[in-house]
Amino acid sequence: MRNVMAPLTATHRINAAQAPHRRRVFNGEHLAARVSWYAPHEHMQRHAHDCHQLSLLLLGTLAEQTPQGEERLALPALGVKQAGVMHANDYGPTGALMLGIDLPAAFDLQQHLGIGYAWQWRARAVQPVLLQGRGLLSALWAEELAGDDLDSRLWELLASMATTGERAAGTPPRWLALSCQRLQDQSLPLTGLAAEVGVHPVYFARAFARWMGCAPSVFRVRAQLQRALPLLAKGHALADVAQAAGFSDQAHFSRTARAHSGLTPARLRALLRA
Numbered sequence: 559m560r561n562v563m564a565p566l567t568a569t570h571r572i573n574a575a576q577a578p579h580r581r582r583v584f585n586g587e588h589l590a591a592r593v594s595w596y597a598p599h600e601h602m603q604r605h606a607h608d609c610h611q612l613s614l615l616l617l618g619t620l621a622e623q624t625p626q627g628e629e630r631l632a633l634p635a636l637g638v639k640q641a642g643v644m645h646a647n648d649y650g651p652t653g654a655l656m657l658g659i660d661l662p663a664a665f666d667l668q669q670h671l672g673i674g675y676a677w678q679w680r681a682r683a684v685q686p687v688l689l690q691g692r693g694l695l696s697a698l699w700a701e702e703l704a705g706d707d708l709d710s711r712l713w714e715l716l717a718s719m720a721t722t723g724e725r726a727a728g729t730p731p732r733w734l735a736l737s738c739q740r741l742q743d744q745s746l747p748l749t750g751l752a753a754e755v756g757v758h759p760v761y762f763a764r765a766f767a768r769w770m771g772c773a774p775s776v777f778r779v780r781a782q783l784q785r786a787l788p789l790l791a792k793g794h795a796l797a798d799v800a801q802a803a804g805f806s807d808q809a810h811f812s813r814t815a816r817a818h819s820g821l822t823p824a825r826l827r828a829l830l831r832a
Contacts, residue, residue, distance in 0.1 A: 590660040596649040610661040611639040614691045618654030635681040671720040706747030717763035730769040745804030791830040
């Protein structure tokens with residue numbers, strides 16, 4: 559599957575007065591991401607979008623009307639909204655907080671995500687996707703992600719929205735083994751690595767998770783921590799270790815070390831040198 563994507567150039571066909579409180583968190587060449595807050599009792603009249611939208615309803619309620627019928631949601635859910643479908647929304651007494659990814663209408667949802675073109679909301683078996691989306695928001699607000707890293711994490715989130723099978727058995731394909739070795743050696747942008755081995759970022763993330771049992775971003779973080787350990791054992795300054803291992807700064811290194819080991823880098827260094 560080759561890395562062929564159309565640019566995201568389309569805009570929403572809705573009036574500015576209808577738009578919710580929205581913060582664009584990423585605006586890339588091939589996808590965009592936003593966090594939207596819809597106030598209690600807010601209503602959006604019938605409208606359509608010029609791009610596909612995949613949305614996570616993180617908090618709140620939603621009633622959505624389409625030509626296919628009406629959906630009423632009061633629990634976290636994942637929605638797939640194809641470009642060009644007319645719909646209206648009501649956000650009830652609590653309003654709603656949503657994380658959304660916009661894709662160009664030319665993006666083939668079936669080919670890349672295994673998602674058909676029927677309008678759909680899913681409220682079951684979406685907990686792993688929700689946890690990933692919340693983790694992404696947390697990292698964004700902590701300013702741990704930017705540019706290529708954020709682009710890669712968004713493609714991973716898209717991949718997790720698709721139906722995935724069990725972990726694959728046997729020998730992984732050569733491109734995957736090469737990618738693992740490259741990530742063990744240095745912290746590369748995952749979208750760039752996918753392009754380097756000639757596969758689509760969504761396929762890269764899905765295949766990686768099936769063969770390796772974790773997302774490529776998790777693998778990369780663990781590789782960074784593995785590169786940090788021998789430097790800590792030698793007593794290097796924490797800021798120098800963070801930079802050499804590929805973390806954005808010492809604070810990012812500290813949060814990651816605590817999340818994966820339960821210990822701060824300083825305590826890890828003391829333990830390794832004891």
